[in-house]
Amino acid sequence: MNKNNILIPKPKSRYLSIQCNHCNEKTVVYSHTTANITCKSCNEIIAKSSGGMAKIFGNIISALD
Numbered sequence: 001m002n003k004n005n006i007l008i009p010k011p012k013s014r015y016l017s018i019q020c021n022h023c024n025e026k027t028v029v030y031s032h033t034t035a036n037i038t039c040k041s042c043n044e045i046i047a048k049s050s051g052g053m054a055k056i057f058g059n060i061i062s063a064l065d
């Protein structure tokens, strides 16, 4: 019995260096984090879990592999 192949998209996850919009502090955030990430300096939310790729509220400086 042959089941249909279901293509499961595999978005590339990586670590992102994000700069806070408020205080310019840089934080490394996992792109698919399941937790809300706050700036360690001013406590602003810089990444929010959204089930897949996190919503990024800061400035993405660079992506790390």
Ligand SMILES: [Zn+2]
Binding pocket: 020, 021, 022, 023, 024, 025, 039, 040, 041, 042, 043, 044
């Ligand atoms: Zn901040």
